[in-house]
Amino acid sequence: MRKIFNFSAGPAVLPEVVLQQAREEMLDWHGSGMSVMEMSHRGKEFMTIAQQTEQDLRDLANIPDHYKVLFLQGGASGQFAMVPMNLLGNKKHADYVHTGQWSEKAIAEASSYCQVHIAASAEKSAFNSVPAIDQWQISQDTAYVHYTPNETIGGVEFQWTPDLSMIAGGSSDIPLVADMSSDFLSRPFDINKFGLIYAGAQKNVGPAGLVIVIVREDLLRIDPLSGTPTMYRYKTHAKNDSMYNTPPTYAIYIMGLVMRWLKQLGGLSAIEQRNLTKAKLIYDLIDASQFYRCPVVTPDRSRMNIPFTLVDAALDSIFLQQAEARGLIQLKGHRSVGGMRASIYNAMPVEGVQTLVTFMQEFEKNHA
Template structure:
């Protein structure tokens, strides 16, 4: 392999063809004499980049009419506050599903603005499953229902899209663009870029137009979706280079065959890795099979004393950032879009050899 395989949960690896194209265009984008990072965000060159990126994203996700796409700063974490600030619309209650570390952060922030109804929580089971639709206790007066379809730390993923009479809000930081998605099911989707979209510094927001423009008085302009929608995400200087690289990722996905093709690859990668774990007496995954993440695969060794040796050997073999999150322990392989299938195959082979020699 030309480069090590980077299994980081984020910022994550980028597709090699994207990096190569960015390298080719670094000093002179399309004869402009400028690097994209040097361009005015209001100049014709960057405006062309921005418009193409949005159109490619709309094509990939088949985003229906009546939805706006915003390219913002602050990552997904800022959206934890922007969502209640903009979507309460005079109400004082919102429904949240508590399924892991990121949904807990979103809940903590939302409580600063409204009464949070925990419509479901799997914390008592150490976040190893997703609640069923029948378990959700939704409020009749909720302004919206928020959930995190994929928890990167626990490796838990919803196998379904929740039903709600209130607008559905989803933090899709680690799953957006990993497979086809019915955007029309959602009132608002947000995602930090640094997993499947592009480099850190950018957040995508896809929201229904009817949800824009009802932020209460006193909300700062930069935290009002209407500000950014009216200005085409150019109210202030946006993260231009991250936007550009995201656009290259969108083009790479289209060249690959779109999200249906990407989804087939991602499903195959995940199934291979889980099969290797389940078929071993040496490795284990704590998540219920129906709720296992395609993107983030935590696993433990039968003897935790071998963890350091496993990580050192993996690094020497060209497998980077496999250490699990400190709150979970063990290992975690994040296998986002940019992780090639041969990277997963190579990791499986390394795991089998380590088990053979140490098990």
């Protein structure tokens, strides 16, 4: 059993049973005599792994056949460029919702390829909430609308999926694009409401090095921008079942084990309930305290990343030292916002959150 609870925002904690199975299979996967890291990506052994991983993902998220699942590299940051390269077509505009640092990075990258219109922004609220749907304004002839359902740094999360047909200037025909990196598979979602989603694996579904893209097939008919490299074309990877070049094979294998673990837990509805339980434990403590504070408005609080501050910032280093001594690590907030941040992704056990809450209660008692 582990002796620590890892609250890192990513690369993040993985299920212990997954790591144990990976350890057992490290030298010899299913009698093949090979480690997965040694396998040809076109060999029957790895093809079996990749196909099963995709099927388990489709089962968990109810992904229909007219969506392609791609296993790519370059992280979500690579998708900041690939999305406009592949979805703009002959249009000049794309709409983005600005809710924090990750959406800001996506906006900056897209600006190199098109005119970016900010459909809505949370800047006036210091990025401590999400813009209400009636504040969104879609530009004319936009290629797509992009948003970030969960801002890992700020701890702000959409608890609803935007319906573009209800927004001024919007239409159900406009593709909705989402960077789901930090809440992917943490709850059920309806893929039919999206044209494309992408997610770095290192938060909820696997190790760093893998990014998952789920794209509606009709969008693959859009011609990429002139000069788009072959490797940056979704068509390339869709036509070759993500095997155009050597994919991140070991990361896909670990993701497959995580998919199986999620299925055994009962699927996305079951993991959502567990995530709600974990988040409530921390937020209830914060809300009942005069010692801790969460800056995010209650309806928009993230279930995955919980930022909080202490009543006196001079206590921060003491808090972190004592937490680490208790086996509670990676609680320091992002350098841009300070304070603390507890990332409680799918694999964080309830026991870990309970241990953190107990420590926080004791620390408050000793330092209030």
